Amino acid sequence: MSSQSQPAILPITNPQTTAVESQAPVTTPAFRAFISNISETVRTGLAARRPWSELVDRSAFSKPDSISDATTRIRKNYTYFKVNYLSVVAVVLAVSLLTNPFSLIILLGLLASWLFLYLFRPSDQPLVVFNRTFSDRETLGLLILSTIVVVFLTSVGSILISALMIGVAIVCAHGAFRAPEDLFLDEQGEQNSSFLSFISGAANNAAASAAPIIATRG
Secondary structure: HHHOOOOOOOOOOOOHHHHHHHHHHHHHHHHHOOOOOOHHHHHHHHHOOOOOOHHHHHEOOOOOHHHHHHHHHHHHHHHHHHHHHHHHHHHHHHHHHHHOOOHHHHHHHHHHHHHHHHHOOOOOOOOOEEEEEEEEHHHHHHHHHHOOOOOOOHHHHHHHHHHHHHHHHHHHHHHHEEHHHOOOHHHHHHHHHHHHHHHHHHHHHHHHHHHHHHHHOO
């Protein structure tokens, strides 16, 4: 009898817990959109590359007549093989970092710090380290200082510069000795210029993905 007269127990909701749970996945859609935009622009840019068989066609190689001839060849070949050349430089950078795993780990850690500690971290969730709360401005300053230290005061900077110099040297050597007479530069000029829009498109898409979160930090 007494058990039947007891009132029904209503569920109790905690507003703070609900708010925390609703804020936890805020960064997931923005981060996914960021990765999706970068992947799409990379695929679009690589689709404009020339056949690698044209790049390594041995019959098209010859010694330039002069320095001015070599310069002209480099300019024409770069216009035609722009995507291929940039891919070669990217491969040289990747090999250099893979052969120096410590530098690769440092760079990945630095990138992850920028993404998750500032870019995709909700502005209403302050960064707390060792019971010390850091504001957005302090977090940004620490990230900038860490980037300067990593790039200029460690071996990472020298590895990146050396890899870029090697990649540029390979591109210049190929462009100087590859005769461009068989390349249809006039017909393909408009398509080659599209890679510039690919680079700017990647930057614009990345900025568009992060803009809503950065705007909340003002």
